[in-house]
Amino acid sequence: MFGCSSLSINTTDKKTLFARTMDFTMEPDSKVVIVPRKYGIRLLEEKNEVTISNPYAFIGMGSTDLASPVLYDGVNEKGLMGAMLYYATFATYSDKPKEGTRGINPIYVVSQVLGSCVTVDDVVEKLGAFTLLTEANNILGFAPPLHYTFTDATGETIVIEPDRTGITIHRQTIGVMTNSPGYEWHQTNLRAYIGVTPHPPQDITMGNLKLTPFGQGAGGLGLPGDFTPSARFLRVAYWKKYTEQAKNETEGVTAMFHILSSVNIPKGVVLNKEGKTDYTIYTSAMCAQSKNYYFKLYDNSRISAISLFAEDLDSHDLITFEWDRKQDIKQLNVKS
Template identity: 30%
Template sequence: MLKYIGILGCIMLLTAKISEACTGITLKTKDNKQIQARTIEWGESALKSNIIISPRDYKYQAIMPDSKNGYSWKGHYGFVGASLVDDSYIGEGVNEAGLSAGMFFFPHYGSLSKYLPEKANESITDMNLVSWMLSNFSTVDEVRENINKIRIVPVMVFADGSVSPTAHWRVSDAKGNNIVIEIVNNGEVKIYDNKVGVVTNSPDFQWQTTNLNNYVHLRPGSVATYDGNGQKLFSFGMGAGALGLPGDITPPSRFVRAFFYLSSTPTPEDGYKGVTQAFQILNNFDIPIGVEYQNKKDVPKELESATQWTTAINQTDREFYYRTMYNSEIRKIDLKKIDFEKVNYQVLSMEKYKIQPYREIIVK
């Protein structure tokens, strides 16, 4: 009970100021490797994220807003994921079958089923949904077929009846199927095929894809010189075709920018180049700490960046990569080397030392 009160306290902190900003992208390599990559931002405090190793046949228990037990299940698949706030809440992960799932903050638009104590045994919270998908399913089609069989409720209900902001979810499989799940209108599940390979935050996914039409003029490269009324007009440098590409950190602008980078970069040759290219693209979405504060005195001192971690997942080869705000070195977990039948449930620190290592080059 004390642990749960602590979790709720953390979530109340997270919902006090809405400033989480996540950017997700999808790449496919020439040799048909499926790559999912994303950032996760929170500029208020550390998200207390860890690496979670969950075995096959692990037993899960959802806890309801009134701290009572909700739906419980025994998982079929082992997975690796990164947690948020509490180790039972997975923000991004991939299972041994290659299914990947992640949650992206969706304030003002997401609207979950109302929590009903009499239906607790068929309910999970939004913070449990990634674990539920990764532990149970191997394909996007299986997720589609089963998501309406459970009630997805808010993790918190406040005294005035209001609820904590929720998320929407990107789900993809090793076959290349890719969807965005949004829950609106008090529990209505909407599923969109993610053909553009991008997801950010609010507004809804359909609005975001429609908004791309406002940037139909953007293109890679430069523009031709021409004369206008006797005035010779020319580009100051490369990239003039992208003039007008939004550079701010709002979700719609990040969505447009991610789509432009994805559609203009070359298709990577293989999984190695796909993962490294994903991290290179997401460099453009790192958010420096403090940009959401009007007063610099309010900026938390313990954070190096609002982008707390970045992940890339090679679904085809079952590989999970990550880097953090403390250490930009890319680290890898190979799921193929984990025996999910025998491995124990584990919580691994993302960082041994919260400091960026440097290597001095000695000149002789």
């Protein structure tokens, strides 16, 4: 399983934020990567594949182990944000490019989009020129089944899913995404839970017996607590709707980490068929206006932040930040 959950929110001071979890059974050699302007992003892993110049710099979590940087998520200098998430058994790729398009490896989609797009309209137009191919990569050894979500500075969020009928683009979304099945199914499934609310149920009387809730939170009874994609989608959607709207970026980032804590997976509670543990390797958040990238790790729950504009965005080289896995605990007293 390559899990993951994502959401977007807006603050009262008109900041747009996007966040995601990364759930997996293995840890690729990942780091925070800043890709400077005009660095050049490949479409495929083929030896003679040319690179496409990226007019915009961007920052996110990813790997530099392949011919081009592979970003799992990120934000660019124009405020476009996005991520790739697993789409097992549903993602459908082609063996060769369709007429009038160029082939692209699915793992390069996020990097290509962040490097050249400003709005979700740009994303839709750009992806129309590509065909997602079944080209494997050296990190996983196969072409991972993926779907994508992007949010621009206006707060509009789209979901892009390569299905058997072609690339499906969902424009009217609630700004939440997890994994399979498709987005339309998740959105329909929400209708079964519209009675779940933060409000306590009313007391009732049965004969001479008055029945009252055991305690606070009874309005949420029925919200599933497992780690399936459908259950995680419901919890993130519920928390997003009812969490108090943040006033600013800092409050927004704090809120998003709280919301995604509802779907964080500790080691050992979800196992795959081989007995390996799926867990939340990292959680990230980013802001379209400030271009700040925030993240915390499974082993270090302190939130770290990196600003895109604090670096030379016309550099000829990638700028990377390694993970600090040591748990950062603030000691408030010292034994004398």
